[in-house]
Amino acid sequence: MDNFIANDLLKYLSNSDNIDVNSIVAHLKEMEKRQRYLKMHDHDIWLAPDGYWKTKIQEGEKKRLIKRKSKSDVENVVIDHYKKLSQNNNNFRARFDIWVERQRACGRSENTILKYQSDYKRFFEGYPIEDIEIQLIDEIVLSKHIIQVLKEKQIPWRAFKDIMGYTSGVYDKAIRDRVIQENPFKYLDLPIYRKYCYVPPVKTTKQRTLSEDDIHTLMDRLHNPRAHNVNVMCCFAIELALYTGMRVGELSALMWDDIVFDEDIMVIRHSEKFDRTTKQSFITTVKNGKERVFPLVDEIKELLLRVKQHESERGWLSEFVFNDDDGRLTKSKISDTTRNITMSDDFSGIKSIHAIRRTFNSNLKHSGANTTMASSLLGHSERVNEQNYTYDMSELNEKRQLIRSIVTAVTENET
Template identity: 40%
Template sequence: MEAMKREELLKKHQYKIWQGKDGKWYTYLPDESKKDGRRLIKRTTEKGIQGTLEDYYKKFEQIQKVTFKYAYDRWLEAHSISFNSENTLVKYRTDYERFFKGSDIEFMDIKLFNEENVKSFIISLCKEKKLAPKACKTLCGYMRNTFKSAKIHKDIPENPFENLETKQFYQYCTRKVKTPEQRTISNHEFKLLYEQFHLDYEKHPDYIPTYAVEFASLTGFRVGEISSLMWKDIQNGMIVVNKSEKYNREKKEYWIGSTKNGKERYMPLTDEIINLLMRIKAVQKKYGFDSEYIFANENGRIHAPVISSCAKNKCKQIGIPYKSIHAYRRTFSSKLKCNGVSTTVVASLLGHTEEVNEQYYTYDITEMQDKRLMVGMVTKDIINTQVLKEENRLPIKKGNQR
């Protein structure tokens, strides 16, 4: 086997090997520093000169070798220019650790990949790590793009993923199926939650995260959007949603960025939302929480994880399964649809991603007053699931609404 490998390496040598009159063995090796691009070497024996050539071409082969890791890093570096957030780059690196680090393919020569061993790797990983279809789709995307990049750089003649489809691997995935009851909040659960909210308002009226969770139930906003909401965003009978809290996992810092889809949207104010905002304003005034942010206390703006933790704690207090802020969002969306609101209007109100809007190829031309009626049906429905204590409500002042 070694002899065959040696013979294969020596075939790459383009210069003549000869024995001189002095009995020494000679040949040339490539050397760009020399005028003619080569340098003369000599050894005492033919075996010695063959050994030198073998060492040279082995090192050359290693230098020329493009591993999967190298190809992935090169693709990621080129692709990262399009990232809007540092967290996206962190995610790609974290996913690499999850899917590829320490695997058999990490330092495998990119030329050795073919459709069969790529398919085998994905199936094995799906089974071993019990990947959900969404994670499998992410994995396949990384591999497809890494090979595509390698082809562009002429490391490989063909993309071994080209004839494979992501969905063919879903049968090997672990599906974590949740019922609608687990993903949303029932009317009975809303009743219990609101009873707990008002109990908290009596005992700890200055605890702002509880108000933020109630606000989530009335708007369906994302937790980062709630955390970054400012009083100046309440205008002309609407809530303007144009930012969201972000967290840089590398720097461990919070910052305010754009919404998930990068677009501004508007949520009409209903009586129930106005009442909640007035209660929050009264609490901030009473306890001296002077802030431009709606959800802030003596220490400043309330961060998204604190709001999420509060939502979890409310469920624990009343003895129901954990309902995330996103569960409030799903429920709000579902209630809108159950009240006959079109998917397009729901997408407009909740700020769904471009993919959702493009899927329906329609545009939202509904007047804000009509949206107010639609949202009002939902907020009234949520509030009516429990008995409000009048002392916790402030009179509603009608502002300039359109």
């Protein structure tokens, strides 16, 4: 208990005729609340030569001079000022909404905004912290809330770190808005809470990738779509994924203008995204915003020419590479087809385009590609040190040799 509270409590006790424990506890809470408001005040309270106690209060971009006959009167004005601020939509829920609006103003996508909002519902909605004034939420309040939620819900460590990042951002925004003075997150040791986080079952390499047998079986299905009642255009897209490790959204958004046959390259620059707010798909840039050049080997060029011939014969040709009688193939159609094909007992488990992408990445490394080259081909982000201190010095021909070895291995599995 600091000196201010101790002295104030002694004064309260000396002025009270009937003292009971409940009244003492209530008074202590009120004093602590007053102290929290006063700690938010970043201007001195001083006794001026004219005999008045004075301070300054920040109001927008201006400072208002306050003067009263006693120090306690000045403190009351300060406390009232910060009380009004906290009543003006400054509980945690309102401050989170303010932070979200700032993210929207900074250009975050609606899908990202929706993720912020869904994470809020998961971690904060329905808990007492929602209605507490943000000035009164210190590291102790936060810690109790964190432990309670992690014990009640299955939240993995990675998701927890993301949510804590948002929450710290809420406090940073409140500091910029002069609602609070400091961010209590600097006093939290987040790794301590890892023991309360949910640990999901670890998937094996067999579950996350395709084995040689899986690839052999998949290629057989892709080249015999009618026998297995599979959309032939989706089969073409899945085969290209095996040869390139492209993301499913990159496959569905691939355009003929991106294919430069004369130079034996493909420029991967578009991706299909789904707006979860409007429930509409749209074409945008690739995930990291950086287009990448992918070398075309003979097998990939032959596949693309087969696609063009198949579509030309049926009148399906468009600016996009993969189309059927419904128009451009969507990433959901390609993904669903991949899962449906691999749903049988002939596979080591149900596979996805992302499992194919992981397999391609593993094959790249096994073929001798370094991390930088693999990242360049797949559009991955590398670790910070590799981003800053390593460079892709490989020539396109070297990449082409690697791709040729991988494609050859895939096609050999077919026979």
